[in-house]
Amino acid sequence: MKRKHQRMTLLGVGGVAAAAAAALVLTAFEDNIVFFHSPTELSERNFAPTQRLRIGGLVEAGSVAKAADGVSVSFTVTDTAKSVPVTFKGILPDLFREGQGIVAEGHLREGVFVATDVLAKHDETYMPPEVAEAIKKSGQWKGGR
C-alpha cells in the first residue's frame, strides 16, 4: 500500500471513529442537551419540586392575566396536547404574546410552574407587517398570532 493511501485510510478510519464517539456522547447526554421540556413530558415524568427546569410551548390564547401589582403575570403554556399554568414576576421579552412560543425557567410546584425567567422563542418566518396582515385577512394564516 502506498503511503498516500495509508494516510487516506488512517484519516478515514479516524474520522469514522470520531463521528461514532460524537454520536455516542450526544445520545448519552441527550437529556442535558435538550433545552426545554414540553407540557406533555412534564405530565409524564415526575420532576422534583426542587429541580430547576425549563418548559417550552405556546402561550395559550386568552390565558394571559396580569395581576394588580403590575409585575406579576400568569398564563398557560400548551403543546396543544397538555398545558401547564405558569406564574411569573418580572419583565417579559418584547416577543411575548398570546400564541407565541416561549421557554420558561423555574420550578414545578403542585402543578403550577413558578418561573424565574421567561424567554420568547422566535419562529423561522420573516415577513413585512403588511404581508402578515394580508395573509391573516385571506384566512391562510397558519401561526397562532
Add this chain to the structure above:
Amino acid sequence: MHRFANPTRFVRLAGRVQPWAAALALLCLGAGLYFALFSSPPDYQQGETVRIMYVHVPAAWMAMFCYVVMAAASASSLIWRHRVADLAAKATAPVGAAFTLLALVTGSLWGKPMWGTWWVWDARLTSVLILFFLYLGYIALQNAFDDPARGARAAAILAVVGVINVPIIKFSVDWWNTLHQPASLTRLDGPAIHSSMLTPLLLMALGYTALYVWLAIIRMRAELAETKIRAIRYRQASGTAPAPQES
C-alpha cells in the same frame, strides 16, 4: 485540486482572481447594506431588529463554510502533502474565527431584545461557541511547535476531527429542541422568508463569500512569502549556495 497544488500556478491564478473578488465584495456589500438598512421593511414581529439578521445569518453561514474549507484543505494537506492546501487552511482559520465571533456577537445583540437574554446554553449556541474554540485551538496549535511543519500537521488533524461539529451545528435545531429558531431557507417547503428580506440577506451572503475569497488570497500570499523567506534564511544560515528559485 491537484492542478492548483503548485505554488507558482496558485500565484498566477490568485493574481487574476483577487481584483474580481474585491470588486464583487464591495459591490455586494454596498448593495446589501443599502437593502438591509434602507430599502427593506421591518418584520411583523421583530420590528427593526430583523436588520441584525442581515449581518448575523451570513456570518454564521461563513463560520461553517470556512470551517469546511479549512478541514478539507487540512485533509488534502495531510494526505497529499499539498503545500497550497496547507496555506489555504492556515489562511482560512482567522477569517473563519472572525466570522464565528461576529455570528456570536450579533446573535447576542438580537437575542437580548427578542428572546430576553444575551445568551443561553442551548444546542445551537453552544455548538457555535465550540466552533469558535476549534478555530482558536487550530491557530494556537500551529504556533505551539518549534518546527512549523509539525505544528501544521497537528493543527490539520484537529481541523479534520473538528469537522464533526459542523453537521451538529446545522442540525442542532432539528435534533434537539433549542431556543434558537430552525432554518428559514433550507426547508422542504421553501424558504419562510419574504422576498423583500431575502434580497439583502443573499446580497450580504454573496458579499461575505467574495470577501472571504479576497481575504484568503491575500493571506495565502502573505503565508507563501513567509515560507520563502524562512527557506532563504535557512539556506543562508546553513551556508549552502542558494538553490534555484522556485517561482
Add this chain to the structure above:
Amino acid sequence: MEAIQSFLNMGGYAAFVWPAYGATALVLAGLSAMSVVRMRANERALAELRGADDEEDA
C-alpha cells in the same frame, strides 16, 4: 431631519442594531487591513532578501 432621527432610532432598537453593524464593520475592516499590511510587509521583505541574494551571487 425627523426621517434621519427615526432611522437612527431603529424603532427603539438602536442600542442593538447599530452595535451589531458596528461590530461587523470593525472586525471585517480590521481583519482586511491587518491581512493587507502583513502581505505587503512579507512580500517586500522577500523581494529585499532576493535582491541581496542576487548581489551575493554576482
